[in-house]
Amino acid sequence: MASIDKPPLGTSTVKWRFPEIHPEGRKYALIAGAIALASLFIWDFITWPLVFLTVGVAAFFRDPVRVTPQEEGLIVSPADGLVTMIERVPVPPELAGPQALGNAPLLRVSVFMSVFDVHINRTPITGTVRHVIYISGKFMNADFDKASEENERQHVLVEDRHGLRVGFTQIAGLVARRIVSFVKAGDMVVAGQRIGLIRFGSRVDVFLPEGYGCTVALGQRAIAGETILAKKGAPAATGISQ
Structure with missing residues:
Protein backbone atom coordinates (compact mmCIF):
# COMPACT_ATOMS: atom_id res chain seq x y z
CA MET A 1 0.00 0.00 0.00
CA PRO A 64 -14.92 34.80 2.09
CA VAL A 65 -14.50 31.67 4.18
CA ARG A 66 -14.89 32.28 7.91
CA VAL A 67 -13.79 30.21 10.92
CA THR A 68 -16.44 30.30 13.65
CA PRO A 69 -15.57 29.69 17.35
CA GLN A 70 -17.30 26.54 18.65
CA GLU A 71 -17.23 27.20 22.40
CA GLU A 72 -20.54 27.05 24.30
CA GLY A 73 -22.09 30.30 25.50
CA LEU A 74 -20.91 32.49 22.62
CA ILE A 75 -22.82 34.84 20.33
CA VAL A 76 -20.89 35.72 17.17
CA SER A 77 -21.38 38.71 14.93
CA PRO A 78 -23.90 38.23 12.12
CA ALA A 79 -22.32 41.00 10.04
CA ASP A 80 -19.06 42.60 8.95
CA GLY A 81 -18.73 46.26 9.83
CA LEU A 82 -18.37 48.90 12.50
CA VAL A 83 -19.94 48.58 15.95
CA THR A 84 -21.82 51.88 16.08
CA MET A 85 -24.31 51.43 18.93
CA ILE A 86 -24.43 49.43 22.16
CA GLU A 87 -27.47 50.35 24.23
CA ARG A 88 -30.41 48.88 26.13
CA VAL A 89 -33.60 49.37 24.14
CA PRO A 90 -37.15 47.99 23.99
CA VAL A 91 -37.46 44.81 21.94
CA PRO A 92 -39.10 45.35 18.51
CA PRO A 93 -42.79 44.33 18.60
CA GLU A 94 -42.12 41.60 16.04
CA LEU A 95 -39.58 39.97 18.40
CA ALA A 96 -41.46 40.61 21.66
CA GLY A 97 -43.68 38.27 23.65
CA PRO A 98 -43.30 35.00 25.58
CA GLN A 99 -42.65 32.98 22.42
CA ALA A 100 -39.81 35.27 21.34
CA LEU A 101 -37.53 37.60 23.33
CA GLY A 102 -39.98 38.66 26.02
CA ASN A 103 -41.05 42.21 26.78
CA ALA A 104 -38.19 43.58 28.88
CA PRO A 105 -35.60 45.88 27.25
CA LEU A 106 -32.45 44.12 26.03
CA LEU A 107 -28.93 45.21 25.14
CA ARG A 108 -28.74 45.90 21.41
CA VAL A 109 -25.47 45.78 19.48
CA SER A 110 -25.60 47.48 16.06
CA VAL A 111 -23.10 46.67 13.31
CA PHE A 112 -23.05 49.11 10.39
CA MET A 113 -21.96 47.79 6.99
CA SER A 114 -20.55 50.27 4.46
CA VAL A 115 -20.51 49.51 0.74
CA PHE A 116 -16.93 48.29 1.19
CA ASP A 117 -17.81 45.58 3.72
CA VAL A 118 -18.77 41.96 3.05
CA HIS A 119 -22.57 41.87 2.99
CA ILE A 120 -23.21 38.19 3.62
CA ASN A 121 -24.96 37.85 7.00
CA ARG A 122 -24.53 34.83 9.29
CA THR A 123 -26.43 33.38 12.22
CA PRO A 124 -24.99 34.30 15.65
CA ILE A 125 -25.82 30.95 17.30
CA THR A 126 -26.59 27.33 16.43
CA GLY A 127 -30.24 26.37 16.62
CA THR A 128 -33.60 26.44 14.89
CA VAL A 129 -34.95 29.44 13.03
CA ARG A 130 -38.24 30.26 14.76
CA HIS A 131 -39.25 33.44 12.95
CA VAL A 132 -38.33 35.29 9.76
CA ILE A 133 -40.42 38.47 9.58
CA TYR A 134 -40.00 40.92 6.70
CA ILE A 135 -41.28 44.50 6.97
CA SER A 136 -41.26 47.00 4.11
CA GLY A 137 -40.26 50.56 4.89
CA LYS A 138 -38.08 53.56 4.08
CA PHE A 139 -34.45 53.70 2.94
CA MET A 140 -32.88 56.34 5.19
CA ASN A 141 -29.27 56.11 6.38
CA ALA A 142 -28.99 52.82 8.29
CA ASP A 143 -26.67 54.49 10.82
CA PHE A 144 -29.59 56.55 12.16
CA ASP A 145 -31.16 55.11 15.31
CA LYS A 146 -34.71 55.51 13.95
CA ALA A 147 -33.81 53.36 10.93
CA SER A 148 -34.53 50.34 13.17
CA GLU A 149 -38.19 51.42 13.27
CA GLU A 150 -38.75 53.01 9.86
CA ASN A 151 -36.49 51.33 7.29
CA GLU A 152 -37.12 48.15 5.34
CA ARG A 153 -36.02 45.37 7.67
CA GLN A 154 -36.18 41.68 8.46
CA HIS A 155 -36.31 40.16 11.93
CA VAL A 156 -34.86 36.70 12.54
CA LEU A 157 -35.20 34.67 15.74
CA VAL A 158 -33.00 31.61 16.41
CA GLU A 159 -33.48 29.26 19.38
CA ASP A 160 -30.78 26.83 20.50
CA ARG A 161 -31.25 23.35 21.99
CA HIS A 162 -31.23 24.79 25.53
CA GLY A 163 -34.05 27.23 24.79
CA LEU A 164 -31.81 30.29 24.46
CA ARG A 165 -33.27 32.73 21.95
CA VAL A 166 -31.28 35.34 20.04
CA GLY A 167 -33.00 37.82 17.76
CA PHE A 168 -31.36 40.00 15.16
CA THR A 169 -32.62 42.48 12.59
CA GLN A 170 -31.30 43.11 9.07
CA ILE A 171 -31.95 46.76 8.19
CA ALA A 172 -31.75 48.15 4.65
CA GLY A 173 -29.88 51.43 4.28
CA LEU A 174 -29.75 54.53 2.12
CA VAL A 175 -28.44 52.64 -0.91
CA ALA A 176 -29.51 49.09 -0.02
CA ARG A 177 -32.75 48.20 -1.75
CA ARG A 178 -33.27 44.55 -1.02
CA ILE A 179 -32.85 42.11 1.84
CA VAL A 180 -32.27 38.57 0.59
CA SER A 181 -32.99 35.65 2.93
CA PHE A 182 -31.41 32.21 2.62
CA VAL A 183 -33.43 30.64 5.46
CA LYS A 184 -37.04 30.21 6.60
CA ALA A 185 -38.82 29.34 9.84
CA GLY A 186 -38.09 25.75 10.86
CA ASP A 187 -34.61 25.58 9.33
CA MET A 188 -31.73 24.25 11.41
CA VAL A 189 -28.63 26.48 11.35
CA VAL A 190 -25.16 26.34 12.85
CA ALA A 191 -23.31 29.36 14.25
CA GLY A 192 -21.66 31.29 11.43
CA GLN A 193 -23.86 29.80 8.70
CA ARG A 194 -24.88 32.16 5.89
CA ILE A 195 -28.49 33.25 6.38
CA GLY A 196 -28.87 36.16 3.95
CA LEU A 197 -27.47 39.40 2.59
CA ILE A 198 -28.37 43.06 2.23
CA ARG A 199 -27.38 44.85 -0.94
CA PHE A 200 -25.24 48.01 -0.90
CA GLY A 201 -24.82 49.34 2.64
CA SER A 202 -26.92 48.51 5.67
CA ARG A 203 -27.00 47.51 9.35
CA VAL A 204 -27.65 44.50 11.57
CA ASP A 205 -28.94 44.78 15.16
CA VAL A 206 -28.40 41.91 17.60
CA PHE A 207 -30.42 41.66 20.83
CA LEU A 208 -28.37 40.02 23.58
CA PRO A 209 -30.11 37.74 26.10
CA GLU A 210 -29.90 38.57 29.79
CA GLY A 211 -26.81 37.08 31.38
CA TYR A 212 -24.63 37.63 28.32
CA GLY A 213 -21.94 40.31 28.52
CA CYS A 214 -21.08 42.34 25.44
CA THR A 215 -17.47 41.61 24.43
CA VAL A 216 -17.03 44.33 21.78
CA ALA A 217 -16.60 48.08 22.17
CA LEU A 218 -17.95 51.04 20.24
CA GLY A 219 -15.85 51.73 17.17
CA GLN A 220 -14.56 48.16 16.94
CA ARG A 221 -14.77 46.35 13.62
CA ALA A 222 -16.67 43.07 13.61
CA ILE A 223 -16.26 40.11 11.26
CA ALA A 224 -19.34 38.03 10.52
CA GLY A 225 -19.12 34.51 11.87
CA GLU A 226 -15.84 35.15 13.70
CA THR A 227 -16.01 38.12 16.07
CA ILE A 228 -17.51 37.21 19.45
CA LEU A 229 -20.16 39.84 20.26
CA ALA A 230 -21.18 38.42 23.61
CA LYS A 231 -20.31 35.67 26.07
CA LYS A 232 -22.34 34.14 28.85
CA GLY A 233 -21.38 35.67 32.18
CA ALA A 234 -18.65 37.89 30.69
CA PRO A 235 -18.10 41.46 31.92
CA ALA A 236 -18.83 44.30 29.51
CA ALA A 237 -15.90 45.14 27.24
CA THR A 238 -14.25 48.55 27.04
CA GLY A 239 -11.98 49.86 24.31
CA ILE A 240 -9.76 52.78 23.34
CA SER A 241 -9.65 54.26 19.82
CA GLN A 242 -6.02 54.57 18.71
Whole structure:
Protein backbone atom coordinates (compact mmCIF):
# COMPACT_ATOMS: atom_id res chain seq x y z
CA MET A 1 0.00 0.00 0.00
CA ALA A 2 1.34 3.41 -0.94
CA SER A 3 2.24 5.63 1.97
CA ILE A 4 0.53 8.97 2.48
CA ASP A 5 2.89 11.89 2.87
CA LYS A 6 2.01 14.14 5.78
CA PRO A 7 3.26 17.69 6.24
CA PRO A 8 5.99 18.09 8.85
CA LEU A 9 4.82 18.88 12.36
CA GLY A 10 4.08 22.59 12.67
CA THR A 11 3.68 23.13 8.92
CA SER A 12 0.52 25.07 8.05
CA THR A 13 -1.69 23.86 5.21
CA VAL A 14 -3.81 27.04 5.29
CA LYS A 15 -3.32 29.26 2.25
CA TRP A 16 -4.74 32.62 1.26
CA ARG A 17 -7.12 32.62 -1.68
CA PHE A 18 -9.37 35.08 -3.45
CA PRO A 19 -12.89 35.09 -1.97
CA GLU A 20 -15.56 33.61 -4.20
CA ILE A 21 -18.45 35.71 -5.50
CA HIS A 22 -21.74 34.67 -3.99
CA PRO A 23 -24.22 33.27 -6.57
CA GLU A 24 -26.63 36.08 -5.70
CA GLY A 25 -24.14 38.60 -7.10
CA ARG A 26 -22.72 36.77 -10.10
CA LYS A 27 -25.45 37.97 -12.44
CA TYR A 28 -24.77 41.59 -11.49
CA ALA A 29 -21.04 41.19 -12.08
CA LEU A 30 -21.73 39.56 -15.45
CA ILE A 31 -24.12 42.35 -16.47
CA ALA A 32 -21.60 45.03 -15.48
CA GLY A 33 -18.84 43.16 -17.34
CA ALA A 34 -20.99 42.80 -20.46
CA ILE A 35 -21.73 46.53 -20.47
CA ALA A 36 -18.02 47.30 -20.07
CA LEU A 37 -17.22 45.01 -23.00
CA ALA A 38 -19.93 46.54 -25.18
CA SER A 39 -18.63 50.04 -24.43
CA LEU A 40 -15.43 49.17 -26.32
CA PHE A 41 -17.46 49.31 -29.54
CA ILE A 42 -19.69 52.27 -28.65
CA TRP A 43 -18.16 54.70 -26.12
CA ASP A 44 -14.67 53.42 -25.47
CA PHE A 45 -13.83 56.43 -23.28
CA ILE A 46 -16.03 55.01 -20.51
CA THR A 47 -14.67 51.46 -20.72
CA TRP A 48 -12.19 51.78 -17.87
CA PRO A 49 -14.71 53.33 -15.45
CA LEU A 50 -17.07 50.47 -16.29
CA VAL A 51 -14.29 47.94 -15.70
CA PHE A 52 -13.71 49.44 -12.26
CA LEU A 53 -17.47 49.29 -11.65
CA THR A 54 -17.47 45.59 -12.57
CA VAL A 55 -14.64 44.91 -10.13
CA GLY A 56 -16.51 46.87 -7.46
CA VAL A 57 -19.71 44.88 -7.97
CA ALA A 58 -17.79 41.60 -7.78
CA ALA A 59 -16.03 42.77 -4.60
CA PHE A 60 -19.33 43.79 -3.00
CA PHE A 61 -20.70 40.26 -3.37
CA ARG A 62 -17.50 38.54 -2.22
CA ASP A 63 -18.08 35.61 0.09
CA PRO A 64 -14.92 34.80 2.09
CA VAL A 65 -14.50 31.67 4.18
CA ARG A 66 -14.89 32.28 7.91
CA VAL A 67 -13.79 30.21 10.92
CA THR A 68 -16.44 30.30 13.65
CA PRO A 69 -15.57 29.69 17.35
CA GLN A 70 -17.30 26.54 18.65
CA GLU A 71 -17.23 27.20 22.40
CA GLU A 72 -20.54 27.05 24.30
CA GLY A 73 -22.09 30.30 25.50
CA LEU A 74 -20.91 32.49 22.62
CA ILE A 75 -22.82 34.84 20.33
CA VAL A 76 -20.89 35.72 17.17
CA SER A 77 -21.38 38.71 14.93
CA PRO A 78 -23.90 38.23 12.12
CA ALA A 79 -22.32 41.00 10.04
CA ASP A 80 -19.06 42.60 8.95
CA GLY A 81 -18.73 46.26 9.83
CA LEU A 82 -18.37 48.90 12.50
CA VAL A 83 -19.94 48.58 15.95
CA THR A 84 -21.82 51.88 16.08
CA MET A 85 -24.31 51.43 18.93
CA ILE A 86 -24.43 49.43 22.16
CA GLU A 87 -27.47 50.35 24.23
CA ARG A 88 -30.41 48.88 26.13
CA VAL A 89 -33.60 49.37 24.14
CA PRO A 90 -37.15 47.99 23.99
CA VAL A 91 -37.46 44.81 21.94
CA PRO A 92 -39.10 45.35 18.51
CA PRO A 93 -42.79 44.33 18.60
CA GLU A 94 -42.12 41.60 16.04
CA LEU A 95 -39.58 39.97 18.40
CA ALA A 96 -41.46 40.61 21.66
CA GLY A 97 -43.68 38.27 23.65
CA PRO A 98 -43.30 35.00 25.58
CA GLN A 99 -42.65 32.98 22.42
CA ALA A 100 -39.81 35.27 21.34
CA LEU A 101 -37.53 37.60 23.33
CA GLY A 102 -39.98 38.66 26.02
CA ASN A 103 -41.05 42.21 26.78
CA ALA A 104 -38.19 43.58 28.88
CA PRO A 105 -35.60 45.88 27.25
CA LEU A 106 -32.45 44.12 26.03
CA LEU A 107 -28.93 45.21 25.14
CA ARG A 108 -28.74 45.90 21.41
CA VAL A 109 -25.47 45.78 19.48
CA SER A 110 -25.60 47.48 16.06
CA VAL A 111 -23.10 46.67 13.31
CA PHE A 112 -23.05 49.11 10.39
CA MET A 113 -21.96 47.79 6.99
CA SER A 114 -20.55 50.27 4.46
CA VAL A 115 -20.51 49.51 0.74
CA PHE A 116 -16.93 48.29 1.19
CA ASP A 117 -17.81 45.58 3.72
CA VAL A 118 -18.77 41.96 3.05
CA HIS A 119 -22.57 41.87 2.99
CA ILE A 120 -23.21 38.19 3.62
CA ASN A 121 -24.96 37.85 7.00
CA ARG A 122 -24.53 34.83 9.29
CA THR A 123 -26.43 33.38 12.22
CA PRO A 124 -24.99 34.30 15.65
CA ILE A 125 -25.82 30.95 17.30
CA THR A 126 -26.59 27.33 16.43
CA GLY A 127 -30.24 26.37 16.62
CA THR A 128 -33.60 26.44 14.89
CA VAL A 129 -34.95 29.44 13.03
CA ARG A 130 -38.24 30.26 14.76
CA HIS A 131 -39.25 33.44 12.95
CA VAL A 132 -38.33 35.29 9.76
CA ILE A 133 -40.42 38.47 9.58
CA TYR A 134 -40.00 40.92 6.70
CA ILE A 135 -41.28 44.50 6.97
CA SER A 136 -41.26 47.00 4.11
CA GLY A 137 -40.26 50.56 4.89
CA LYS A 138 -38.08 53.56 4.08
CA PHE A 139 -34.45 53.70 2.94
CA MET A 140 -32.88 56.34 5.19
CA ASN A 141 -29.27 56.11 6.38
CA ALA A 142 -28.99 52.82 8.29
CA ASP A 143 -26.67 54.49 10.82
CA PHE A 144 -29.59 56.55 12.16
CA ASP A 145 -31.16 55.11 15.31
CA LYS A 146 -34.71 55.51 13.95
CA ALA A 147 -33.81 53.36 10.93
CA SER A 148 -34.53 50.34 13.17
CA GLU A 149 -38.19 51.42 13.27
CA GLU A 150 -38.75 53.01 9.86
CA ASN A 151 -36.49 51.33 7.29
CA GLU A 152 -37.12 48.15 5.34
CA ARG A 153 -36.02 45.37 7.67
CA GLN A 154 -36.18 41.68 8.46
CA HIS A 155 -36.31 40.16 11.93
CA VAL A 156 -34.86 36.70 12.54
CA LEU A 157 -35.20 34.67 15.74
CA VAL A 158 -33.00 31.61 16.41
CA GLU A 159 -33.48 29.26 19.38
CA ASP A 160 -30.78 26.83 20.50
CA ARG A 161 -31.25 23.35 21.99
CA HIS A 162 -31.23 24.79 25.53
CA GLY A 163 -34.05 27.23 24.79
CA LEU A 164 -31.81 30.29 24.46
CA ARG A 165 -33.27 32.73 21.95
CA VAL A 166 -31.28 35.34 20.04
CA GLY A 167 -33.00 37.82 17.76
CA PHE A 168 -31.36 40.00 15.16
CA THR A 169 -32.62 42.48 12.59
CA GLN A 170 -31.30 43.11 9.07
CA ILE A 171 -31.95 46.76 8.19
CA ALA A 172 -31.75 48.15 4.65
CA GLY A 173 -29.88 51.43 4.28
CA LEU A 174 -29.75 54.53 2.12
CA VAL A 175 -28.44 52.64 -0.91
CA ALA A 176 -29.51 49.09 -0.02
CA ARG A 177 -32.75 48.20 -1.75
CA ARG A 178 -33.27 44.55 -1.02
CA ILE A 179 -32.85 42.11 1.84
CA VAL A 180 -32.27 38.57 0.59
CA SER A 181 -32.99 35.65 2.93
CA PHE A 182 -31.41 32.21 2.62
CA VAL A 183 -33.43 30.64 5.46
CA LYS A 184 -37.04 30.21 6.60
CA ALA A 185 -38.82 29.34 9.84
CA GLY A 186 -38.09 25.75 10.86
CA ASP A 187 -34.61 25.58 9.33
CA MET A 188 -31.73 24.25 11.41
CA VAL A 189 -28.63 26.48 11.35
CA VAL A 190 -25.16 26.34 12.85
CA ALA A 191 -23.31 29.36 14.25
CA GLY A 192 -21.66 31.29 11.43
CA GLN A 193 -23.86 29.80 8.70
CA ARG A 194 -24.88 32.16 5.89
CA ILE A 195 -28.49 33.25 6.38
CA GLY A 196 -28.87 36.16 3.95
CA LEU A 197 -27.47 39.40 2.59
CA ILE A 198 -28.37 43.06 2.23
CA ARG A 199 -27.38 44.85 -0.94
CA PHE A 200 -25.24 48.01 -0.90
CA GLY A 201 -24.82 49.34 2.64
CA SER A 202 -26.92 48.51 5.67
CA ARG A 203 -27.00 47.51 9.35
CA VAL A 204 -27.65 44.50 11.57
CA ASP A 205 -28.94 44.78 15.16
CA VAL A 206 -28.40 41.91 17.60
CA PHE A 207 -30.42 41.66 20.83
CA LEU A 208 -28.37 40.02 23.58
CA PRO A 209 -30.11 37.74 26.10
CA GLU A 210 -29.90 38.57 29.79
CA GLY A 211 -26.81 37.08 31.38
CA TYR A 212 -24.63 37.63 28.32
CA GLY A 213 -21.94 40.31 28.52
CA CYS A 214 -21.08 42.34 25.44
CA THR A 215 -17.47 41.61 24.43
CA VAL A 216 -17.03 44.33 21.78
CA ALA A 217 -16.60 48.08 22.17
CA LEU A 218 -17.95 51.04 20.24
CA GLY A 219 -15.85 51.73 17.17
CA GLN A 220 -14.56 48.16 16.94
CA ARG A 221 -14.77 46.35 13.62
CA ALA A 222 -16.67 43.07 13.61
CA ILE A 223 -16.26 40.11 11.26
CA ALA A 224 -19.34 38.03 10.52
CA GLY A 225 -19.12 34.51 11.87
CA GLU A 226 -15.84 35.15 13.70
CA THR A 227 -16.01 38.12 16.07
CA ILE A 228 -17.51 37.21 19.45
CA LEU A 229 -20.16 39.84 20.26
CA ALA A 230 -21.18 38.42 23.61
CA LYS A 231 -20.31 35.67 26.07
CA LYS A 232 -22.34 34.14 28.85
CA GLY A 233 -21.38 35.67 32.18
CA ALA A 234 -18.65 37.89 30.69
CA PRO A 235 -18.10 41.46 31.92
CA ALA A 236 -18.83 44.30 29.51
CA ALA A 237 -15.90 45.14 27.24
CA THR A 238 -14.25 48.55 27.04
CA GLY A 239 -11.98 49.86 24.31
CA ILE A 240 -9.76 52.78 23.34
CA SER A 241 -9.65 54.26 19.82
CA GLN A 242 -6.02 54.57 18.71
